[in-house]
Amino acid sequence: WVALYDVKEETSNEDQNGHDWWKQSYITDKAILKQHNPLMNAPFLIDVENQAVIAQSNAIFTYLGRALGMMGSNPMEESTCEQLLCEIMDLRDVVVKYAYNGGKDSKTALEAAQKTLKGVKRYLYKLELHMEKVATSSSHLVGTKVSAPDFHLWEMLYQLNGVEQHFFLPKDGAYSTTSKLWEGVPRLQQYFKEFENLPDNKHFFSTSFCHKHLPCNNPYALFGSCPTKQTYERGQDAPWRGHGVKVETIELLPTETNNKRKASDDAA
Secondary structure, three states: OOOOOEEEEEEOOOOOOOOOOOOOHHHHHHHHOOOOOOOOOEEEEEOOOOOOEEOOOOHHHHHHHHHOOOOOOHHHHHHHHHHHHHHHHHHHHHHHHHHHHOOOHHHHHHHHHHHHHOOOOHHHHHHHHHHOOOOEEOOOOOOOOOHHHHHHHHHHHHHHHHHHHHHOOOOOOOOOOOOOOOOOOHHHHHHHHHHHHHHHHHHHHHHHHHHOOOOOOOOOOOOEEEEEOOOOOOOOOOOOOOOOOOHHHHOOOHHHHHHHHHHHHHHH
């Protein structure tokens, strides 16, 4: 199931910048789902068949990877997948910090982008070395088939590439031969291109609503909050809202908590 939470503008409880955001839909669901998993947080996975709620990014990657045969083909490859997920999470921390705390004007935004692209290099160099010394395929991190960490790394490279495209490269969408992001990491650049074009991925990347029309980050993020122009402006049209599955429709939840969820939505 995909539960998409519509974070919207609100004026009844504005912050110091005159802004506030309606998040009650998620807050209500979080309270409900904590009855199934006290560690409940976003992102989360609901496994209806096994009556389970799984929280935290790496736990979800690992859970799905094992269920779908995407955690390597042997114990050593499984361990490599786990190590890569941890390494990529370190990279994600840098990206998320930039997305939500980067500069709020053109000057500070540019400075924050430069600092971020420089700061991620320590992780990219390690992953480049992995592609050189460990990986056996230019389009896969582990073995010769897709594994859980592939999806996490590709997303991070996608966001970082968006930062560079937005601030430093020509606006024609072309890759630059003078790219600073990809400087010194040619294998990662090749991986980024090839993973997107794998037969099993190409359809998703070219047609999927989730990839083509959803922003990478929440609307209050300073970068990646709008799929067409990178930064969301309060009050703008947001056609990605109103999609996904409401949590109350998932049979994992008891009837009484469904009623609480519905009451919250009706009040909103």
